[in-house]
Amino acid sequence: MGAMKKEDDELTEATEVLSAAFDDAPNPPPHFEEALETLSDASTGVAEEELRTRREAFLARLGQGRSLGELLRRRREAMGIDIGEVSRRSSWRPERLEELEASRLDLQTVDAERLGALLVALGLNGLGVLEEPLRQLARAHLAVYESAGPVFGRTRKGVSSFERRRDLQHNVAAIDEKATARQVELYLRRVNDAMAELLG
């Protein structure tokens, strides 16, 4: 009885070790995909709306804290191409691409359709992770101010056009949040439409 118990303990221990090794293995065992196929036939019954909400929440997290320019630069570098090559593929001027990557480009001077063409040239087929950073940038650059009459100011070296606009309106006119939101959504829709059209 005692010997049998010892054997049982050893077997349990060995099984636990094997199980832990199985769990920690970097790769699945053979036939894992076949096993998955048996699971994938049935529907989960989860509504498409719920799936969409869950998908988008993680996408927003992936883009959090990153600028549009930084993300585009990393994409280009991962593709192993230089600014000149992107310029040839997208018909963007190299210096404009550099400004965009360095977050110095005023979105008010960028046609949504041209931005869509650039994204397609970088191999994208939708905004995906870029959606939230682009929305934030558009909120800052395409802000619509409540009317306060014409405001004049000089251009200054080292100050971008959108910074100048923002500074001139400071304490003069408040941002019209609703109009800005409409402007931003329209811009994003135009970028999306342009990409869809180019991708056929």
Add this chain to the structure above:
Amino acid sequence: MTDDRWKRLLPLLRQQEPIAQGEMWSLYYDYVFGTLLKLARRFNSAAGAPVPDPELRDLVDELTCQAFATAFDRIDEYDPARGALPSWIIWKGRAGMNGIVGTAIAHGVRDKGHVHLDDELEWASYVDQLEAGQAWVAGNPEDEVIRRESGARVRAILRDMPADYARALVEVYVRTPPVKGRIGIVARDMGRSSSAMDSLLRRAVRDFIRRLEGGATGPDEAGV
């Protein structure tokens, strides 16, 4: 069977490129989430479904995020010759199933309350549970027969054991599914440290085995 759109993204994923990570997520979230949800539902059902499905879906969503994040971080370990990338991500999720989903299931089961062996009413309720059997106790019909035959003897031994030995055995081995870290979960619930719980369990198991083998029938001489 998944498609092979991931192949186009793999070189970019190997460079930790965030836009490609987002594309991978968008393309395969439904597949990975759906498969892990099916596995989690089986796991949950086997434990008597203590976790409601909406909560289970939230847990599996968290598990899916973790699986993708782990896969993105360790993409260098991925070998395309051994299977499709989405399957590998599911494998990463499956490895985390015990931690995220298993712990919730264990807590869900345990939230139904403790067993107080010195309370006759609680004891009667425990006996009902033992006779009804928990899904993770009986794996097949043969086990079920053995379990039922040995149930009466086991109950007699548990009743004769020191109360906290019996309670430790019941809480860990009967009322908590076999998930990683279950001793720690029970220890917290019983207000003990993990090492104290582990020590109590060892003594309880030794005492139980001695009684089962026809040894002591009275209280353990070693004390509680």
